Structures are given as C-alpha cells and as structure tokens.
Amino acid sequence: MSTLLPQADRADVPPAAHLLAVEDLTVEFRTRRGVVHAVNGVDFHLDERETLAILGESGSGKSVTAQAIMGILDTPPGFITRGAIRYRGTDVLTLREEDRRKVRGQKIAMIFQDALSALNPVFSVGWQLGEMARVHRGASRSEAKRAAIELMERVRIPNAAQRVGAYPHEFSGGMRQRIMIAMALALNPDILIADEPTTALDVTVQAQIMQLLAGLQDETGMGLILITHDLGVVADVADRIAVMYAGKIVENARVHDIYARPAHPYSEGLLASIPRVDQRGGKLEAIRGAPPSLIDLPPGCSFHPRCDYRRDNCTRDVPPLYEVSADRGSACHYWQEVLGAQ
C-alpha cells in the first residue's frame, strides 16, 4: 500500500481509473472529550452502473465517509488526516479549491435520510428545484419552473405541474425524498450517494423509492453508493457491499458471496442476529456487548471484545484487509476459519 507516500506522488500514478476510488481515508474529530476516530483507513471503489452498499450500524462512520467525499465535513472539529478520494483517477483532495468544488458539486450528488430538514421550508419545492437551473445555467424564471416540473416528473411525482408551487411540508415523507432525489439529479451526476434514503420511511414507500433509484440508475448509468444498516435492502439492490465497523471496512465482497458465506465474524454475527420476514421464530444469535467508543478504540482488532473467534494476537495486532479472493477482503486474522465455519 502506498499510504505513506506524499499525496502528490500518488496522484501521478492513478490506479485503474475507477469512477470513484477512496483510499486509506482517515477522518478524526478533535473534540473536548478527545479525538474521535470516526473513519480509520477506509478503501473502496465504485464503477459506473454499480451499486455499492456501505453497511454498518450507528456510529460506524458511514455518514462521515460520505461527508468527506462530498466535502461537507464539519471542519473543525472534523479533519481528513490521510487518504485520497479519486474521481476518475484524480484525487479531489489535491485539486485547486475551484476544481474540487466543480467535481463535488456537479459530478457527485448526495441525498440524506431526513429529506424534510434538507429542504428549505420557506421556499416552494419548484423554486428549490429550479434554483439549480437558475444558478448553473442562468435559466429564466419560466425556464427554471419548466425544469423543476420536468425533474418532478422524472422522479414520478404525480401532478407535477400543479404541485410545483407547493411547500415541503405539503408533501408526504416519500414525496419529499423524491424531491431530494430530483434535486440531486438536476446536474446529471455520475455518482449518487444515498445516505439512509429510506430509513425514515414506511416499507411500502421504501420499496417505491428503491425502485425509483434503480430505474434512474439504469437510465443514467450513474454509480450508486447506498449507505444503510438494513441487511434486507442491501441484499435486494447491491452489487457489492462494504461492511463497516468502528470506522473500518471489515469485509468487502460481492453481495452474493457475503450472504452465502461471510468471511468476517462481524458480518457473520449480523446475519445470524436479524429476524427474517420469510422465516419463523427460533432463537436469534445475538452478538454480545456493544460497539466500542471511537475515542478509546480497543487495541488490535476493534471487534475483539465481541468476537467468538478471538485469539491472543487479536488483542494486539490490527488485522489488515486480507485478500480472500480477487474481489473480496476481510479484516480478520482468522477469516479462513470464519469461512470454514459455514
């Protein structure tokens, strides 16, 4: 790994140009309580038309990873202390401010869990959607309104022309999330990061939104990063999955591989602990304990206090992301045993 090289050197030799490649991304928050190690050397990549799921529970660093990619990290207290974020081979972190903003503003878009707070309550949704056209293309009022209606139709909001003047609170949660998606699509991004886009929604609405996203992805060929804690949603839509725990990717794999045979004790534990709608009761295999404090991470493998495969060296040696197969990695010293256990 080239993690210790200065960034300029690495920018000269871009690896195979993925649409997006995140390398050794490290983010910390310097707070009064101490340094929060929110993201600790995260690597992943995304190609066109691909859906990558970032799966992890609360506090595992999913949103902070997305914020770092989008350049919307809360700085201070948050700082990117290491790593590269390559868009088609170019590390945006080394770009001039203006170019960096162009990539992040136009090529990468993001939608959030809470669509209501992301929309401005005092402007109509049409005005907010049209703003993109006004600001970036110098569109007139009526052109902007037309663009807004088109966007609303693209995300299948019924009666778009009549509802273009309505305010965010006049829409249901699902419709607001559609409006957020419309806004994200306004500049035809190559990459869409969806941070828990359906977590606040009912399951029938979730299904509609996921179907909409998949359709739009087919249409545009954009790459989709889906951040979620829902193993069902991942199994439904993802091509690949990166499992995060305490700021690290502990396993990455093609989605079929990981569900069939997880290679990390945490992935294995998660799969065994969730009840399934297609199966009758029985006792759930709970993972013991709780996720660690990011200020005071356990030494060695961060998962060791909760792990059944743990041996002495796990409390000392930080596991690297071992290569399980060509397109698969596991950050467990005993990944072979985990794979063999199934």
Added chain:
Amino acid sequence: MPSDLNREPRTPGEPLLRVEHLVKHFPLTQGIIFKRTIGAVQAVDDVSFELRRGETLGLVGESGCGKTTTAKTLLRLEEPTSGAAYFNGQDIFRLSRGELRTARRKIQIIFQDPYASLNPRMTIGDIITEAWEIHPDVVPRAERSDRARDLLERVGLPGESLNRYPHQFSGGQRQRVGIARALTLNPDLIICDEPVSALDVSVQAQVINLLEEIQDEFGIAYIFVAHDLSVVRHISDRVAVMYLGRIVEIGDEDDIYEKATHPYTQALLSAVPVPNPEGREHRTRIMLEGDLPNPADPPSGCRFRTRCFKAQEKCAEEDPALIDRSGHGHPSACHFPEVLLSVGS
C-alpha cells in the same frame, strides 16, 4: 429470583384482554380564541381484538395507522372516544382514577426511545424503585434495594448499576433498564411500543431474546407494536395489521405471514426486503400507488381502496367487515380475500 416474581402457574390461553370497538378521534379545531371543531382525525376507528395470557400480539402497519394511539388508550394515557377494554374482566375505560391506579399495576409499557423514557436526573435504582413508592405493598421497603438489584441482574445489567445514571449506559442497556422497570409490579401485560427500533442492529437481538426469556419465565403477555415486520414475525404468536385506524387482518403468525388474504397485508409483506440476494431477480413485489389518505377524511367503503390493486365498485360502496368470508380460518376486512402464493419470496 425473588419468590414473588415467580407466579403460580396459570392456564395459558385464558383471555386477559378483550378490546371491543375501540374508537379514538382527535378533534381538529380551527380558530385561536373561539375554537371550533372542523372534523376529527380518526386515529383508531372501531378496533376489536383479544389477547390471551402469556401471548404476544404483534401490531403492525405504517406510520400513522394508529398503533401508538391504540396502545395509549389501553393505558388511559389517552382517553378513548368510545369502546371497551376488559382486562382481567374489568373494563379499564370505565374505571375511576383510583381504581385505575390499581389496575395499571398489571399493565406496563416499554417505549421506543430508551433515551427519552428514563429521567436523566434519577439513578437507575430510583427509576426501578419509584413504582414501589406508589404501590408500597408490592415490596417491603427493607427489601427494595435487593429486589432492584435482582431485577437488574435478571435483565443482564450488573447490580452496581443501581447507583449510576442513565447517560452512563448505552442504548441497549437503557432499554434493559426500561424492561426491568416494567417488571417491578409483576405485570400481566407489557405493551412494547417499538422497543428495539432505536437500537443498533447488533444489539436488537439481545433485547428481543431478553423479552422472550422474560415472557417464558413470568408468563407475561405482550402487545408488541412495531413497523418492522421481520421482528414482529419473530416475536409474535398472533398479528394484527392496521391501516388508517382499522385492523384489516388478524390471525396467527403463520396466517398473516404465510396465508395473508388482505391486499394491504400482501403489499406490506411483499415490500419487506429479504436478507438473501439469491433469486432476487425473480421476486414479485406489489407496489402500492399513491399516499396514505387523510385520516380525518378516510375513503368511503374500504379505507384501503384508493391504493388497492384489486379495488372494484363494491369497495367504494360497502365497508368490508373484519370477518372470515373465505374460510381461510382468520378474519380479513376485504370483499375479495384470497391467498396469493407468489407474495414474498
């Protein structure tokens, strides 16, 4: 375990709670000084069900369908508009405040948000023993701290937690405190309103397992309110599906999950993602169109008809009763009930 937490064995299956025609409307008012009522949100509208001792009834349905309101009226945290709820033979809706206090001992609640539901200024010990101040006959004063310690240990927390404060615990641990508190008065029924929704995925299973163990040990019945249909399937003996203030289908766990006959139940189940990517290309999914209607002005006839893939003229004209019209063995409020074999996976 302290002896009087172990109750004498009871006949399982004996009815503990019978809710009849429960209605809760919230008036909608207009005007600031001279308020006038311009309508009512029909949060719960003619809900009836039975709960047997030691049984778990899951209550599912989308946001706003009336799950929490149903739960709150049973505790008289909201006063019902009409209806009856016989608990151990007594109609809780007709009890005076004094009588209610005694009856309420036997019904406890666990809330979704373990953060908001524990007073941050009270120690865990005070939180647990508070109920014994109000009902001093349950545990003699001298035994209270021992009993509190036992309860904490039973829910998987160290006995020393007594002197600590809620903020010193994680979400899962706080939910354990909530469970311990619910057990203090030896309840017959615990209403769990989204008890694991706020917890980390890896901690949910611990709390679900604990709830199940406690039920087996003490024979407590649960009303388990949740929007997560997988969790509800796991924990419930029987399940009621609500839509817009009504129960649209009710039955045993496998009636609902394997043999649902109501189009809404079918749509709901088919929307739940299955955590298994194999064969996902071939899964059928019923997509519901449109949004939830206004609960202050529900559709005529069947309330689900505006989003139903089967709706016909009759559905707008006639309100389908919750009965077993098709001989599937459980009631369904649809004029055209039938089992769809392709639903789910």
